[in-house]
Amino acid sequence: DAKTTQPTSMDCAEGRAANLPCNHSTISGNEYVYWYRQIHSQGPQYIIHGLKNNETNEMASLIITEDRKSSTLILPHATLRDTAVYYCIVRVAPNYGQNFVFGPGTRLSVLP
Amino acid sequence: NAGVTQTPKFRILKIGQSMTLQCAQDMNHNYMYWYRQDPGMGLKLIYYSVGAGITDKGEVPNGYNVSRSTTEDFPLRLELAAPSQTSVYFCASSYAGGEQFFGPGTRLTVL
Numbered sequence: 306d307a308k309t310t311q312p313t314s315m316d317c318a319e320g321r322a323a324n325l326p327c328n329h330s331t332i333s334g335n336e337y338v339y340w341y342r343q344i345h346s347q348g349p350q351y352i353i354h355g356l357k358n359n360e361t362n363e364m365a366s367l368i369i370t371e372d373r374k375s376s377t378l379i380l381p382h383a384t385l386r387d388t389a390v391y392y393c394i395v396r397v398a399p400n401y402g403q404n405f406v407f408g409p410g411t412r413l414s415v416l417p
Numbered sequence: 418n419a420g421v422t423q424t425p426k427f428r429i430l431k432i433g434q435s436m437t438l439q440c441a442q443d444m445n446h447n448y449m450y451w452y453r454q455d456p457g458m459g460l461k462l463i464y465y466s467v468g469a470g471i472t473d474k475g476e477v478p479n480g481y482n483v484s485r486s487t488t489e490d491f492p493l494r495l496e497l498a499a500p501s502q503t504s505v506y507f508c509a510s511s512y513a514g515g516e517q518f519f520g521p522g523t524r525l526t527v528l
Contacts, residue, residue, distance in 0.1 A: 339516065348421075348507050348519030349460070392459070405517060407452075407459035 309393045314412040317387075323380040325411050327393030330374045335397050338369060339405065340378045342389040349392065349407070352378065383415045418443050421520035423508050429526045430498040438493040438523050440508030446518070448511045449491040450475075451483065453504040454522075460507060466491055498527045 310328040317323040329338065339354040353360055353367045355376075360367045366379040380387055392410040424439045442449065447468045452460040452475075462475030466485040480502060482494040491510075495502060505524050509517040 346505075346522070348509070348522055349517075351516040351518065354516065405460075405462075407461075409457075409459050 309395055309408060311391070311393050311408070311411045313409070314414070316414050316416055317380075317383045319385060319415055319417050320382055323383040323387065323413060323415070325378040325380075325391050325393075325413065326375065327378070328375045329393070329395045332373050332395050333397075336395045337397070338367065338373075338376045339394045339396065340365070340367065341392045341394065341405070341407070342387075343392070343410070344386075344389040352391075383413075385415050385417065387413065388415045389413060420444065421508055421510055421518055423506075423520035423523050425523060426521065427524045429528060430495075431528060432498060432500065434498050435494070435496050436498070438495070438506055438508075438525075440491045440493065440520060441489050442491075442508075442510040442518070443489065444510060444512070444518065445488065446510035446512050447488065448513065448517075449485065450509040450511075450517065451481070451491070451493045452507045452509065453477065453502075454507060455504050463493065463506075495525075500527050503527045 337354050337356050340352040341349040343349045353365050355367045369376045390410040390412050392407050394405050421442045450465040451463040454460045461477045463481050464483040466472045472483050503526050505522045507522050508520045511517045
């Protein structure tokens with residue numbers, strides 16, 4: 306699976322959009338971009354994933370650049386409950402046996 | 418659906434003791450996983466299973482054993498607990514290797 310690079314931490318004002326970047330310059334053509342988050346002491350929570358088109362669900366939007374070497378997770382109206390560690394992961398999906406490799410992620414702090 | 422459940426939530430072991438961490442899912446997922454997370458770090462895969470009767474090692478399997486006799490259950494066994502196994506353990510499941518659903522975790526301390 307391709308390696309990802311994320312900033313260590315970010316701040317965002319409550320009610321504003323949180324834009325979390327992720328670089329994955331060695332991504333392969335059959336690898337998807339997944340985003341998970343982990344709120345303190347809880348198990349990771351799936352947010353969204355995509356291959357090359359932009360994706361949106363009730364939680365967030367995922368913007369993938371045309372060359373697929375980077376992506377941005379957008380939380381449109383961040384709340385205090387969005388404070389968490391966000392993990393960007395690239396992997397083949399569906400995947401027979403390989404795990405999700407969780408790096409250190411980005412610690413997002415939503416400030417009142 | 419309860420999703421993925423784990424027991425116990427907390428446990429303190431003495432060095433050399435053994436225990437089994439329980440994990441169950443009611444989503445009829447064929448894939449199940451065990452991860453550990455040390456303080457301030459990402460998750461590391463211990464073992465995974467692609468179906469009943471099939472298990473395989475992950476990144477950090479030493480000191481652990483697993484079994485998968487049913488689709489629903491995937492227990493993790495620690496035979497001789499060591500301080501290095503102090504961690505938070507997460508169980509997860511998925512359908513056909515897609516997005517994973519995680520349990521609430523078991524916080525284990527080995528003294």
